[in-house]
Amino acid sequence: MTASAVESKREAFDKVIQWLRDEGIPRVDVEPDGTRLYAKVFPLIDEPMFFHVDFRRKSNDSFVIGTTIDFSEEDKRSLGALRVQAQNQVYMDIRKLVYPIGINLDTKFPRISLHKLMFIDSLRHKQYFFDSINNLLNAIQLVMIRFDELRVRS
Numbered sequence: 001m002t003a004s005a006v007e008s009k010r011e012a013f014d015k016v017i018q019w020l021r022d023e024g025i026p027r028v029d030v031e032p033d034g035t036r037l038y039a040k041v042f043p044l045i046d047e048p049m050f051f052h053v054d055f056r057r058k059s060n061d062s063f064v065i066g067t068t069i070d071f072s073e074e075d076k077r078s079l080g081a082l083r084v085q086a087q088n089q090v091y092m093d094i095r096k097l098v099y100p101i102g103i104n105l106d107t108k109f110p111r112i113s114l115h116k117l118m119f120i121d122s123l124r125h126k127q128y129f130f131d132s133i134n135n136l137l138n139a140i141q142l143v144m145i146r147f148d149e150l151r152v153r154s
Contacts, residue, residue: 005060012063012120013037013055019126020053037063043137051136065136066115069143076110078150094146102132103139114139 020028020041027042037055042048051067071079079087091107098105098114106113116136122128 002060008120009037009055009060009063012123013039013053015123016053016063016129019129023130049140051133051140061120063118063120064115065118065132066113067136067140069112069114069140071110071112071147074151075147078147079109082150090146090150094143097142097146098139101135101138103135105139112143114143 017028017030017039020039025041025043026045029040029042031038039053040050041053042050049067051065053063053065055063057063079090082090094107094112095105103114103116106115114136116132118129118132
């Protein structure tokens with residue numbers, strides 16, 4: 001990666017972090033030296049849920065926002081009590097919920113990864129960035145709701 005590409009990524013990362021802080025996000029954790037171009041963002045006070053902003057990709061012009069949701073022990077038991085067909089249905093349901101709002105999903109039991117690839121050029125539009133963040137937060141809630149439904153039924 002060229003020096004100008006690294007500088008461009010650094011500027012974009014700093015811009016995103018400043019936007020998050022300006023919007024009153026309660027906690028944005030960036031390494032003190034800031035060399036990794038990675039931040040954990042905690043949108044709710046006293047809640048462990050977070051998403052990340054990751055500019056560490058080899059690509060000069062893209063970054064990822066995303067999160068990983070680990071199944072709780074209760075979720076693992078609830079899912080494990082289902083037949084294989086019903087387990088597959090849970091994952092299909094989750095895909096049906098998050099794909100329409102532009103969030104990608106990878107599943108590897110006992111974890112679900114939600115993420116969106118974004119391009120630095122899209123940062124010309126602050127609204128698009130925050131719409132993407134809101135879609136990610138909504139996707140997190142939709143996954144959690146689907147697992148709440150699973151626990152209620154078992």
